[in-house]
Amino acid sequence: MLSSWRKTREDQHVKERTAAVFADSMLSFSLTTAMYLVTFGIGASPFTNIEAARIFCCNSCIAIFFNYLYVLSFYGSSLVFTGYIENNYQHSIFCRKVPKPEVLQEKPAWYRFLLTARFSEDTADSEETNTYESHLLVWFLKRYYCDWITNTYVKPFVVLFYLVYISFALMGYLQVSEGSDLSNIVATATRTIEYTTAQQKYFSNYSPVIGFYIYESIEYWNTSVQEDVLEYTKGFVRISWFESYLNYLRKLNISTGLPKKNFTDMLRNSFLKAPQFAHFSEDIIFSKKYNNEVDVVASRMFLVAKTMESKREELYDLLETLRKLSLTSKVKFIVFNPSFVYMDRYASSVGAPLQNSCISALFLLFFSAFLVADSLINVWLTLTVASVEFGVIGFMTLWKVELDCISVLCLIYGINYTIDNCAPLLSTFVLGKEFTRTKWVKNALEVHGVAILQSYLCYIVGLIPLAAVPSNLTRTLFRCLFLIALVTFFHCFAILPVILTFLPPSKKKRKEKKNPENREEIECVEMVDMDSTRVVDQITTV
Template structure:
């Protein structure tokens, strides 16, 4: 059809699989864009993990190999998830390949940055080997990794309870991928970090491990000088070294440790955190974010549902011309079939009067109600109703004229069609001229002949062409089910299709109730070819809120348990995630993003990524030894906020921006716009709102940790007194 041309007319065409084929073609056309997006994120991870002290040590301090290893583990977790569910014969979808790598990369990279930067900020104790140091650090940050990974996995697995297939499959694959990624990170990646730390201590180049430079500028030597500088006596004995060093190891926020602390951490500690925790800024932050939340909640009812077909098409697709011609020229919509389920005796004249539309039929019959609905196409979305097979069948049976329609051969009792060459020995099926006089035996015996009789000039009522597929018969020739065909009005947008389907369901529900009130316990339901695609939208709001509520509840329960039964922290984390989700839905209205399976998957994913922005900072707030909420929130924002910012926000922003240059409208709307909102809203709530909220209503400090901190401080004072 692409090459067909005529000077008389133009042909616009489509097939039943056209939309699916064009979506697949469009997705393949943007593979380069997606690859570039992920390459930018991988490149940033490989570069940003390192902390370069000077140009001379750049090949030692960079951690390209560690970053590549972390990314490989993320990829392995996704492929392992696909392999497991493929073995279980659970299918995959295109959304899984497009969204899950983004999700797992966000979760995995966050853990990678937190682990790596915690080691970089740590001071290895004298006589402490690398393995012990790594074990001590994992003991400090590992529980937070466990918290986020387990919470997300359980939330996703519970999200698989939704009846929507796309969301259910995504939840299964996402939960398994996050869980496997955590297991790989807590085992393989920690081993790789240990080896990388030994490489750094030995002054070996990254990637080229066999190359080693002079040891005189060793970072460990600089650390040793730091210990000597902070000691009162260069003649270090066990009392003068062990206690102060143990204390200082726990004190990361010292002013003389810029060589250990990174540039971003210093910005967060000395500039950003004090600014956010200002007495005038904090109330303003609370006001802005809750106003934002209220506005988003008010916008939620106005979010459109559906997926416009032209959005899913490439700009050069033949379907664009088809949709344009459909809107411009077509005056009728797709056919709709009203199916009558088993339970009624069509041969009974009283029962048949509740179906037909000719003279003598009930005014409340199925055909008459459908006919009345077609008089108001703007409201009912029903343009016209065809003649029912039952009316045509009665006319066919009673047809007289020069040649009756229903005739039988005298000897064989076989059907004698008006299309036959010979009409000898043919006689009329029935002498009845009214519907009431046709017996039930005659009705059932001659019905198969009607359904196979081709219409012609002599008998236009032959039912093969118009009604050959309208009746389904049992083996004994009685009727099992039947249908009445009609047409929807012209449908263009997703709202038109959804409204047409809703109106059809409402109409058949009223018809079913009318039949039951008349004593016929049968059901009538509608079907059109597009229903299978749009039926999900009838319950999508319910499915969305149920899925998000289940995920939030799971996160609340898991964080409550893993944070030591701290209900306040669990509530704060869940509240922040709920605010991010509401703000996401509100932005969908402002940015013209429709609610459908793709956007719902992104919303479910945003719950998991939002937890990464919140959980680490909240847990660090709990572990802080400061007495006031304000100082603890400031410490958590500086120490953990910088890792979250560099681990998720900066990693994702670069890759997401590339998606904005995609030629695909589908990618631009549902991936670029939604992904940029997920990251920016998560960062705003996790790095601005959450610390401020913790400074107001955060849980009280841990008494055991406070006692331990006071004991260490007292021990330090005694040590300083002895050394002086």
């Protein structure tokens, strides 16, 4: 909208300028807002099984909706207010009437510095007062960059650079790994980072201590139940009161299949009273019934699994196996460790968001197919989005960013960001007729390049504070968004302007053969001055 406003003439009426701005930008802005709402709406739907991602997408939808209302109401009113200030030759900051040059010369230097204006009331009505063409960025694009990027000697280097870009992206893409480092979810300068680093370095072959909780009363004295419990914990390094108690009974040459009362009394009055087993008293909960009979209502054990250092997926598989077993076994138990919360997060961090991103991408392409004026625009958009996403994934991996929930959400956002920036360039190029491809590439850059560049600079300024936050999650967010912006900028100002100049179809139309029946009648009239010494003007009618 700001770019469209600067293209209008300042001597136009405010209503005409505002109407031109809204006619030029609000359609594309409304469609972009709709695409953002759809993609983030899919992330906020029940299809997303990660609560953090759902909350993020929900808040994004609310922010985008209110941003749309803000642009329609307050921002549009600000443009109208600015237009009246410019028509009245008032200063844009102090809102004071700008004095005439002869009056301004009599004022102090600081006053002249603050209230110097480009225009005055003495400006002729016939003089063009459009300052957009004199803007530094517009002048740079028209005068230097457009001719340079479409130069025949520059194109091979850009294509070579794009091949290098694809090569490095492919190298990173082949090394993509799912997020499994738990230190990525905490602040950087904390003791947790030191602990997780030391644990992964020296004790990564062992799982966290898993709590095995039996949450209902079972027949511990029954030999079949004893075999089931021992079978469930088989293969683990166990810290178990139950196994220690059974070994204790065997050492005393007492059968483990005692009656219930004898089994419980021996457990309370003999086993737990021994000093070496007294610490197990915290792992057993006894309850007295109405007939003073004591029963074990709940108990816990601790398990540690040994895994391969290079295959942490084994721990996730083991966790899922135990959980499925707890649903089908006769003994009702649960397994838990505080780190399971984050393991669940990483185990489901890629599947559901990646599925939602694919749905969003397909919907956007389907949605844009009905909005674009030419199907070729949709083809170019699809290829550009694929190239940008492929590069972001590859360079993200090379920058030590794993494919987790945050990075996948950024990839979803990257689809919208790429379409938002590349669609105007592609539309202007594809819909252009009667000139060469190079001419329309230059025209597209001149029309939309400044707006894209200004948007990119504002976007980067907004990302800079994220780099200073001491959190790995925020750092991941910063790196992904920065790569999306950088790669998209690279495509808008280098890759697309070069590739569009030599890839088919051609914009040159074949000259139609003139039909001899359709003859052209040409009338030429020369207007000469009174003394017939020179031709003043010539009028040709076809």
